[in-house]
Amino acid sequence: MTGQAAAAPAAAPIFDTDELVINMGPQHPSTHGVLRLVLRLDGERVVDADVVIGYIHRGIEKLSENRDWTQIILLTDRMDYVAAATNNLGYCETVEKLMEIEVPRRARYVRTVLAELQRMASHCLWLGTHAMDIGAMTVLLYAFRERELVLDLFEDYCGARLTYNSMRIGGLPLDIPTGWDAKVRAFCDIMEAKIPEYEELLTNNRIWLERTRGIGVISADDAVGLGLCGPPLRGSGVYRDVRKDEPYAAYDEFEFDVPLGTRGDTYDRYLIRLEEFRQSIRIIRQALDGLPEGPVMGKVPRLIKPKAGETYHAIESPKGELGYFIVSDGRATNPYRFRVRPPSFCNLQGLRPLIVGHLVADVVALIGTIDIVLGEVDR
Amino acid sequence: MLDTIVIPLLKIAVLLNAVLVSVTFMVLLERKVIAWAQSRLGPMRVGPYGVLQAIADPIKLMIKEDIRPVRADPMLFTLAPILSLVPALVVFAVVPFGGDELFYVTDINVGLLFIISVTSIGVYGIILAGWASNSKYPLLASLRASAQLISYEIAVTMTLVSVILTAGTLSMVGIVEAQQQSGLWFAFVQPVAFVLVFIGGLAETNRAPFDLPEAEQELTGGFHTEYSGMRFALFFLAEYANIIVISAVVAILFWGGWLRPFPNVEALAFLDLIPGWIWFFGKMFVFLYIFIWIRATLPRYRYDQLMRLGWKVLIPIAIGNIVVTGVVKVLL
Numbered sequence: 001m002t003g004q005a006a007a008a009p010a011a012a013p014i015f016d017t018d019e020l021v022i023n024m025g026p027q028h029p030s031t032h033g034v035l036r037l038v039l040r041l042d043g044e045r046v047v048d049a050d051v052v053i054g055y056i057h058r059g060i061e062k063l064s065e066n067r068d069w070t071q072i073i074l075l076t077d078r079m080d081y082v083a084a085a086t087n088n089l090g091y092c093e094t095v096e097k098l099m100e101i102e103v104p105r106r107a108r109y110v111r112t113v114l115a116e117l118q119r120m121a122s123h124c125l126w127l128g129t130h131a132m133d134i135g136a137m138t139v140l141l142y143a144f145r146e147r148e149l150v151l152d153l154f155e156d157y158c159g160a161r162l163t164y165n166s167m168r169i170g171g172l173p174l175d176i177p178t179g180w181d182a183k184v185r186a187f188c189d190i191m192e193a194k195i196p197e198y199e200e201l202l203t204n205n206r207i208w209l210e211r212t213r214g215i216g217v218i219s220a221d222d223a224v225g226l227g228l229c230g231p232p233l234r235g236s237g238v239y240r241d242v243r244k245d246e247p248y249a250a251y252d253e254f255e256f257d258v259p260l261g262t263r264g265d266t267y268d269r270y271l272i273r274l275e276e277f278r279q280s281i282r283i284i285r286q287a288l289d290g291l292p293e294g295p296v297m298g299k300v301p302r303l304i305k306p307k308a309g310e311t312y313h314a315i316e317s318p319k320g321e322l323g324y325f326i327v328s329d330g331r332a333t334n335p336y337r338f339r340v341r342p343p344s345f346c347n348l349q350g351l352r353p354l355i356v357g358h359l360v361a362d363v364v365a366l367i368g369t370i371d372i373v374l375g376e377v378d379r
Numbered sequence: 380m381l382d383t384i385v386i387p388l389l390k391i392a393v394l395l396n397a398v399l400v401s402v403t404f405m406v407l408l409e410r411k412v413i414a415w416a417q418s419r420l421g422p423m424r425v426g427p428y429g430v431l432q433a434i435a436d437p438i439k440l441m442i443k444e445d446i447r448p449v450r451a452d453p454m455l456f457t458l459a460p461i462l463s464l465v466p467a468l469v470v471f472a473v474v475p476f477g478g479d480e481l482f483y484v485t486d487i488n489v490g491l492l493f494i495i496s497v498t499s500i501g502v503y504g505i506i507l508a509g510w511a512s513n514s515k516y517p518l519l520a521s522l523r524a525s526a527q528l529i530s531y532e533i534a535v536t537m538t539l540v541s542v543i544l545t546a547g548t549l550s551m552v553g554i555v556e557a558q559q560q561s562g563l564w565f566a567f568v569q570p571v572a573f574v575l576v577f578i579g580g581l582a583e584t585n586r587a588p589f590d591l592p593e594a595e596q597e598l599t600g601g602f603h604t605e606y607s608g609m610r611f612a613l614f615f616l617a618e619y620a621n622i623i624v625i626s627a628v629v630a631i632l633f634w635g636g637w638l639r640p641f642p643n644v645e646a647l648a649f650l651d652l653i654p655g656w657i658w659f660f661g662k663m664f665v666f667l668y669i670f671i672w673i674r675a676t677l678p679r680y681r682y683d684q685l686m687r688l689g690w691k692v693l694i695p696i697a698i699g700n701i702v703v704t705g706v707v708k709v710l711l
Binding site: 020022023028029030041043044131134135136137138140141142145201202205207208210211359360361362363364 | 413416417418419515516518519522523587588590591594597598599674675676677678679680681682683684
């Protein structure tokens with residue numbers, strides 16, 4: 001017996017440790033749609049992560065190359081479906097740039113109001129789900145309560161509540177209904193009063209601080225290197241806001257601040273988005289105060305057929321820099337090449353470096369903090 | 380015969396049914412209170428103001444298909460929900476709902492010790508459920524449950540030592556009587572202990588902000604991910620029965636059980652017109668409400684933060700509390 005034991009290979013240690021591979025998504029309540037993460041865990045600590053996308057790919061870019069220029073507006077709604085108006089805006093402005101169409105000032109003002117309302121609706125959704133991921137369930141309902149009011153405003157304006165199709169190349173399909181600006185003002189007052197309500201539940205909450213401060217820190221250099229945009233980039237203290245750097249719509253006529261973070265952690269990104277609520281309210285009030293009279297549709301040829309050429313135009317969507325690259329061959333009534341730079345996709349690039357080294361509980365918080373919409377990631 | 384078998388059995392039957400029924404209404408209460416906190420209505424469809432939801436839910440769970448994953452451990456998978464429910468019900472044996480013998484099943488001289496030991500068995504149900512499901516998310520949940528167990532159990536037990544020191548007895552009835560003699564509820568004598576036990580109670584019942592083992596946003600339901608139908612309902616019953624237990628224990632240990640406020644002040648004697656058990660249920664209800672209120676308000680701790688809280692904050696305070704209590708006790 002002893003001889004046999006000596007000949008046997010050294011026994012494996014009694015307590016073997018092994019990495020656990022766990023599949024998070026695409027059907028997981030906290031992956032905000034159909035994101036899939038393959039996590040390699042040591043205990044609860046994430047050793048490595050694979051981010052898998054593509055579950056909601058509908059080929060919007062390719063579809064767009066077979067639609068005429070006006071029909072594409074409808075498709076852009078379906079990318080970032082929680083911020084359809086900014087998608088419309090980005091696309092319409094790109095085509096206007098390509099065709100050198102002058103947009104009436106009133107249309108640009110109303111577009112700005114719509115875009116900022118949309119930013120608040122999108123941030124409401126982000127705030128609610130982000131807080132929900134961390135376990136604060138009441139904030140979700142509070143944020144959705146206010147988002148509902150924005151959707152009502154959109155319904156008043158264009159009849160739709162989610163996919164608006166609210167803009168046209170050269171301006172807007174409709175002027176604002178009578179009394180709509182008063183409703184928007186009333187909403188701004190309500191929203192201003194509700195932000196402290198969110199802050200009361202979260203900003204100084206010890207558990208919230210412990211769950212977000214120092215979690216998912218990303219330095220300014222890394223943020224730029226990863227190509228992040230929007231609040232995640234500004235959270236790391238990089239000053240980049242398309243509204244300021246390359247003003248579009250009527251942003252150059254308004255005063256507003258661009259909040260910047262200092263530590264680049266989840267808490268900073270939270271504070272920045274809350275501050276963006278306030279800045280959006282500020283912009284909307286200025287726009288409504290100075291709303292010029294006039295037409296809402298510019299001089300647009302009956303057949304939209306840009307001359308041959310290509311252009312790139314970016315706007316600041318709620319999620320970050322939303323860019324459109326469009327090539328026209330000058331002969332067809334559809335784009336030759338249609339390509340979107342979706343902010344969610346670029347920000348998703350930062351997810352893996354963010355979550356490696358953190359715990360499973362932080363993973364859901366970090367998916368929330370970069371604020372992705374999978375419809376836009378996959379398109 | 381009548382005194383030793385029939386009456387105790389009757390009491391047990393009444394108590395068990397009362398607990399199980401109140402659990403279903405506790406679920407309704409939670410849904411309603413959270414809904415109000417979140418500016419919505421909650422269940423409104425079944426019966427007036429959704430009152431019958433409490434009956435509809437159990438019926439639905441009972442007639443649901445009983446699914447057991449193929450690769451689950453059949454015995455443990457069935458045992459786990461039972462193991463978590465039974466201790467939660469057994470504890471009620473020593474919980475006095477009033478001063479009269481009619482209001483408790485038994486008053487053993489180590490009542491508090493009995494409660495501590497039996498409630499900690501309940502966690503094995505969760506740990507076993509996670510293990511027996513043979514699934515990854517439940518496994519993570521059961522690891523969390525184990526980590527959580529050692530973090531709060533020690534602190535709570537140590538805190539209870541100072542209560543025992545103050546009361547000089549382990550009997551639940553005795554502890555209330557001690558509060559009657561001293562004329563002060565122990566919440567005023569032992570405020571620190573009260574806070575610690577309540578926090579520990581939140582962790583013990585896996586309630587927010589310590590609901591790590593079920594954390595639906597992270598672990599998709601945690602230990603009960605693979606459970607459905609009646610087995611799931613047993614976990615549910617256990618969780619809410621535990622909440623009722625903790626509320627009752629806190630009411631007894633710190634808020635004078637069935638005693639009226641300021642039990643020795645003669646001027647308030649008119650309050651004695653209200654029977655003791657109403658006082659008791661009133662106090663219990665307040666704590667049930669606080670449980671729900673906390674859930675609606677706070678985000679969830681991470682499990683390493685819970686362990687840090689347990690080991691670095693709660694346990695030192697509990698030890699300090701014992702020392703202070705001991706010194707005061709000796710000096711007086």
